[in-house]
Amino acid sequence: MPEMRFQIEWPDGTQETCYSPSLVVKDYLAVGETYSLEEFVTKIRAALKIASDRVQAKYGFPCGLALGQLKEIESKAMGYRDLPDPKVRAIQFIE
Template sequence: MPEVNVTIEWPDKQKDSIYSPSTVLLQYIKSGDSLSIQDFDERISQALQLASQRVYERYGFECTSAMGELARLKARIATINDKNQLIKVL
């Protein structure tokens, strides 16, 4: 499966890299997107869960890296009070 890394910029201007075991991530977020925290949360959750499911369908086990990445991103999202702020996909 082709892996993908996407760079985002959090509202505080910190850059972060997102790992996905599948290119399905690119169907949910793409370079140039500016997404509200809520929209990003929904999209990244769907994308990484689907990516993990694709690994399961191919290899018989879910991708723990994708689920770990999702947990890490959700923990960061939880620290942001204003959910109307934007995350930029670089």
């Protein structure tokens, strides 16, 4: 199963490299696009859930790294919810 990383920029300008055990993130994010914080979290939640499910289908257990990455993203996103119109930008895919 091809894993990948994807780099994002949070509303405060900090950048983060995130993990996915599947290329499915490419179906949900586009490099260079900017998303509202809520839309980004919704898209990443769907993508990482699918990625984890693919690992479960292949190996018999969900992907702890994908689920952990999702929890990390959701937690960090909570810190930006009070900003006026917070945005997240997809910077690049790293395969």
